[in-house]
Structure formats: C-alpha cells, structure tokens
Amino acid sequence: MKALNLYDIEDLRFEDTDKPELKSPDDVIIKVKATGICGSDTSRYKKLGPYKEGMTFGHEFSGIVEQIGSEVTSLNVGDTVTGCPAVVCHQCHYCEKGEYSRCENLYVIGSYEPGCFAEFVKLPASNVLKLPDNVDLDTAAMVEPSAVVAHGFYRTHMKPGATVAVMGCGSIGLLAIQWAKIFGAAKIIAIDIDSHKLEIATQLGADYTINSIEEALDQAISAIPEKIDVAVESAGSPFTIGQVLTLPTKGGEVLLLGIPYSDIEIKRQHFEKILRNELNVIGSWNGLSAPFPGEEWTATLHYMSTGEINVDPIISDRLELEKGPETFYNLVNKKKHYDKVIFHP
Structure with missing residues (x-):
C-alpha cells in the first residue's frame, strides 16, 4: 500500500x-x-x-x-x-x-x-x-482533536453562563469555541494574531475577537464588559502560555491545551497572577476516559451529528x-x- x-x-x-x-x-x-x-x-x-x-x-x-x-x-x-x-x-x-x-x-x-x-x-x-x-x-x-478538546473542558468546573476566552484559533482553538458553547458559555472571546482565523472564530460562535498584534491585549480585554471565567490556551506558544494567565477573573480557571515544543519562561508578573488571583491552572493530555475510549468520543460524535460541532469552516x-x-x-x-x-x- x-x-x-x-x-x-x-x-x-x-x-x-x-x-x-x-x-x-x-x-x-x-x-x-x-x-x-x-x-x-x-x-x-x-x-x-x-x-x-x-x-x-x-x-x-x-x-x-x-x-x-x-x-x-x-x-x-x-x-x-x-x-x-x-x-x-x-x-x-x-x-x-x-x-x-x-x-x-x-x-x-x-x-x-x-x-x-x-x-x-x-x-x-x-x-x-x-x-x-x-x-x-x-x-x-x-473526532480525535475534538475529543482532546472535550477532555480539557470536562476537567474544568465551568458553569453555564460563563465567559470563556480562547487564545489561539487553530483547529484546537476553533473546536474549543464550539465546546465552550456546548458547555454553556454565554460569551466567547477569540484571540489570535491572524485575522483570517478570527473570521472563522466568529463564524463558529465567538462573540468578541481580538487580534493581539493589532491591539494591546490588556486594553482589548478591559473593554469587554464580561469577566473571563475560563481562559483556554490552545496555541502552545511560549509567549501565549504566559499571557493566558492574565485573562481570568480572580478565582477563574486556565485550561492548557496547546503543546509547546520549546522551553517556557514565564514572567514574574504573569506567574503572580496564579497566586494573587488564586487561579486554577489545569493541564490536559490526550482525550480519554472510562469506559474506554471515553465520553469525549461519544459526545463528539453526538454533537457532530446534531451540527453543534461543525468542522467544515x-x-x-x-x-x-x-x-x-x-x-x-x-x-x-x-x-x-x-x-x-x-x-x-
């Protein structure tokens, strides 16, 4: 073959x-x-x-x-x-x-x-x-990348009505926008440096988009009235892994989905956000649970069949x-x- x-x-x-x-x-x-x-x-x-x-x-x-x-x-x-x-x-x-x-x-x-x-x-x-x-x-x-994203969301304590920020709008981030809606997000913020990806994010349900090259991220976030409950890092960039810690409100959650392929060095002011804001930082790996391979897979197939997960764009x-x-x-x-x-x- x-x-x-x-x-x-x-x-x-x-x-x-x-x-x-x-x-x-x-x-x-x-x-x-x-x-x-x-x-x-x-x-x-x-x-x-x-x-x-x-x-x-x-x-x-x-x-x-x-x-x-x-x-x-x-x-x-x-x-x-x-x-x-x-x-x-x-x-x-x-x-x-x-x-x-x-x-x-x-x-x-x-x-x-x-x-x-x-x-x-x-x-x-x-x-x-x-x-x-x-x-x-x-x-x-x-289905596999969707199951990986779902696994991360199942690990959060996200409640319906939450505001979710997704940093990085590649395939994982665009699936995360859709899973955030499934988990009941009321508002979704998409962040990327590529305007084309942000257009797709809007199509898939993002309420706000931020191009973090064209505007300062902290100022753009402060202009949004909702407080961020869950921030999802899906780029795996050494730069965004530090930035994402600045996004959630006090007591909020950070979900790390992106895989970095270089060393990470976090600035002191970013790391202190974990402490001072009492953030819950969640690592997520693969997409498996019991019964094997897990609810992430069966749920993905269900939501693909209903159209709530749309991969065409x-x-x-x-x-x-x-x-x-x-x-x-x-x-x-x-x-x-x-x-x-x-x-x-």
Missing part, C-alpha cells in the same frame, strides 16, 4: 509499505478515507523527527472497516468508523482507575506502530467507533496523500497558507 513515512526531520516520503495484517483476534483493519494533519505532526516533522525511522505517520482519521479479527463482535466489514489512535495498556495503576489519559504505557499510532497516513491502518476493536449515519468521513477525521484543503511531502514542507516553512488539511488516500 501507499503511505507517508517519516525518516528524519523534514524527510517525509510517499512510498510503498506493507499493508497491516490481522495478528490478534481483536484487530480491525480499516481502509482510510480521510486523515488530517495535526499540529503535533508538524512539530515532529519540523523539530523532533520520528520515534522510529521510516514510521508511517499520522493519527487523525476515518474510514471503512476492511477486515476484523475472529473475536470482534462490535463491528462489521463495511462499517464507516473513526479510530482512537491512543493505545493504552489496560493494566497499569491509572488504567485500572479508568484514567486512560494517564496510562504509563500510552502511545499513539504513528509513533511506535504505523499510523493512518496510509491506505490502511490497524487498531484494536476497542479503539474503533462507528459513525452516526449523518456524519461524513471528512468530519469524522476530526476549519478544513481548507482536501488533497491526495501523494501530496503529503510537499504539503508538510510548505506548511512548516510557511510557503503556503493552510487551515486544516485533510488527505484522501
């Missing part, structure tokens, strides 16, 4: 590789129909390189069940599905408590096992979820998989603008 395999930093190749085979009675092989580029994929491509040289890359996808193992009863060949790419051990202390995002042996496909930038991918049956009839395959390729490009190497190069080196890229193998 054809796949995108990562050999080194900025060395991604479209080439033939082995098709996955059923080896366990609970294995499921899925024909990939749509698969998306995650921000963590671009960081590994640009900065970190592969976990294993030549590994098939990617972890966000949807597709059609091609083969099932002998003990699989929850799925049938031909089912349209999405897959949770996080593989957990189901044996460690955290798994025994149902805290699967904290599994001591967690890994995601595309790291130590082949991922979904390929014509076919394999997962355990417990990681595979059938799609509602009205959720299309491109939408379902974004987020997806900018639908491309053939063979365009992967040039797309990654153009994306990380800013040779071309993309929002969310979906490959069709």
Whole structure:
C-alpha cells in the first residue's frame, strides 16, 4: 500500500509499505478515507523527527472497516468508523482507575506502530467507533482533536453562563469555541494574531475577537464588559502560555491545551497572577476516559451529528496523500497558507 513515512526531520516520503495484517483476534483493519494533519505532526516533522525511522505517520482519521479479527463482535466489514489512535495498556495503576489519559504505557499510532497516513491502518476493536449515519468521513477525521478538546473542558468546573476566552484559533482553538458553547458559555472571546482565523472564530460562535498584534491585549480585554471565567490556551506558544494567565477573573480557571515544543519562561508578573488571583491552572493530555475510549468520543460524535460541532469552516484543503511531502514542507516553512488539511488516500 501507499503511505507517508517519516525518516528524519523534514524527510517525509510517499512510498510503498506493507499493508497491516490481522495478528490478534481483536484487530480491525480499516481502509482510510480521510486523515488530517495535526499540529503535533508538524512539530515532529519540523523539530523532533520520528520515534522510529521510516514510521508511517499520522493519527487523525476515518474510514471503512476492511477486515476484523475472529473475536470482534462490535463491528462489521463495511462499517464507516473513526479510530482512537491512543493505545493504552489496560493494566497499569491509572488504567485500572479508568484514567486512560494517564496510562504509563500510552502511545499513539504513528509513533511506535504505523499510523493512518496510509491506505490502511490497524487498531484494536476497542479503539474503533462507528459513525452516526449523518456524519461524513471528512468530519469524522476530526473526532480525535475534538475529543482532546472535550477532555480539557470536562476537567474544568465551568458553569453555564460563563465567559470563556480562547487564545489561539487553530483547529484546537476553533473546536474549543464550539465546546465552550456546548458547555454553556454565554460569551466567547477569540484571540489570535491572524485575522483570517478570527473570521472563522466568529463564524463558529465567538462573540468578541481580538487580534493581539493589532491591539494591546490588556486594553482589548478591559473593554469587554464580561469577566473571563475560563481562559483556554490552545496555541502552545511560549509567549501565549504566559499571557493566558492574565485573562481570568480572580478565582477563574486556565485550561492548557496547546503543546509547546520549546522551553517556557514565564514572567514574574504573569506567574503572580496564579497566586494573587488564586487561579486554577489545569493541564490536559490526550482525550480519554472510562469506559474506554471515553465520553469525549461519544459526545463528539453526538454533537457532530446534531451540527453543534461543525468542522467544515476549519478544513481548507482536501488533497491526495501523494501530496503529503510537499504539503508538510510548505506548511512548516510557511510557503503556503493552510487551515486544516485533510488527505484522501
């Protein structure tokens, strides 16, 4: 089969590789129909390189069940599905408590096992979820990032009627705007340095937008009458991780969703906001809960089926998989603008 395999930093190749085979009675092989580029994929491509040289890359996808193992009863060949790419051990202390995002042996496909930038991918049956009839395959390729965002919101103590600020309006931030509405936000503030992303944020439900290059953030926030109850950091930037601490009201919450790929140094006046304002700072990792893979996944599929999670405005490009190497190069080196890229193998 054809796949995108990562050999080194900025060395991604479209080439033939082995098709996955059923080896366990609970294995499921899925024909990939749509698969998306995650921000963590671009960081590994640009900065970190592969976990294993030549590994098939990617972890966000949807597709059609091609083969099932002998003990699989929850799925049938031909089912349209999405897959949770996080593989957990189901044996460690955290798994025994149902805290699967904290599994001591967690890994995601595309790291130590082949991922979904390929014509076919394999997962355990417990990681595979059938799609509602009205959720299309491109939408379902974004169930995983939505589940990651949902996991963070479930960790907050957010109440209906809250004001939520979202800092960083990439795919995660734009999904966070929609989850904030689902959780009952009365007002949502979107903050970014890209006016195009802020336009999408407005389309998806943001009540206020702030371009923090064009106007001073503290002044723009002070002009908004509502006090911010929950501030979501979804950019993973060393700069915004400090800034986001200045946003919530006293006793408010900061939800950290963005993954930084460089060291963080927080200014004293930013750090003191945690202390003086008695902020609750919440780290969030992956998107798993019990029963595995969790309510984040079933809720995402529900809200995609109702239209309350809408990913169409987020997806900018639908491309053939063979365009992967040039797309990654153009994306990380800013040779071309993309929002969310979906490959069709």
